[in-house]
Amino acid sequence: MEKTIxxxxIVINGLKKYFSVSNTFLGRKKQMVKAVDDITLTINRGEIVGLVGESGSGKTTLARVILNLTRPTEGSVMINGIDMMHATKDEEKQLRSEVAVVFQDPASNLNPRQTVASSIMRPMILHGKGKTEAMKKAEDALDMVKMDRRYLNSYPHQLSGGQLQRIAIARALVLQPKIMILDEPTSALDISVQAQILNLLLDLQENMGLTYLVITHDLNVIRYISDRIAVMYLGKLVEFGPTDEIIGNSKHPYTNGLMAASPILDPKFRGQKKELMGGDPGSLIDLPKGCRFSSRCSKVTEHCKNTLPGNYKITSNHQVSCFMYEKELPKLIY
Ligand SMILES: Nc1ncnc2c1ncn2[C@@H]1O[C@H](COP(=O)(O)OP(=O)(O)OP(=O)(O)O)[C@@H](O)[C@H]1O
Ligand SMILES: [Mg+2]
Structure with a gap:
């Protein structure tokens, strides 16, 4: 499924998003939650990148920065050549139509008091389209997500989870985006409906040449849909590479653990003994000095505990952040 172009x-460089939290209960001073900590990665046009990582590893925060819903602490995000941090009002407006989002909870994507038609039309009206044109486009959008137009008069509570998610996708499509950020787009859905939504997303992506960043905990979803997979651990990008390599030949001990923990529905892997990851997920506040994964890693050395690893290049599109590869692979300099 790998694209040639x-x-x-999306070009992300040295991106950081820290939150300041105060722990008044213990009388401590303010502390930093390093939700996204120095991430550099590039997503190509027409590519589907899956983003995985444990709960709290910073995936949604990264998505929110890309969507300009929150400002980064440091670093830059360029989208289609526009530097988000220095965008003019017009460029910001352009980005709002070029980058669309679908969130996990189908209901949270839509206003409960508005009909489906009003919800789908709203972004177009905000972008200056007339009502008649907006209605026509809303009808076209329902066709695109293969839903009957009669649902335009429905309210969210009258629809099923799968139908709501189709409407959320229709709403995201009306401004003809180039990029879609999908944060757990199918995890609230029944497994058969999940497959329908994933196939719908793949069809739309192919027909419209869209670029997707898909966040999910479900490795089967990510394996089915992505060209490349990015793996986050406590605010850091630990591995990024082609789907087949990440699934079948991952390099980072955390990715290996993540793969082992997932019940991949493939008979090929049945009966193989899994080396499961030990320890609890770490905290973004009391981070180790060295590698974030060092406290749970079976391959840990003193060096790992004290120094942050760089990113090492396995192939032109596969990188890993682990000292095990320091000697044999070139270091990526950003
Ligand atoms: N506005 C905020 N203020 C303070 N801390 C925040 C804020 N938003 C997120 N965080 C913290 O940043 C960390 C990363 O959160 P984030 O929602 O990005 O994780 P995630 O990888 O999306 O997790 P999940 O898989 O559970 O959705 C968490 O520790 C979270 O508590
Ligand atoms: Mg999240």
């Missing part, structure tokens, strides 16, 4: 569309 390598035209960068």
């Amino acid at each position: 390598n035209e960068p569309t």
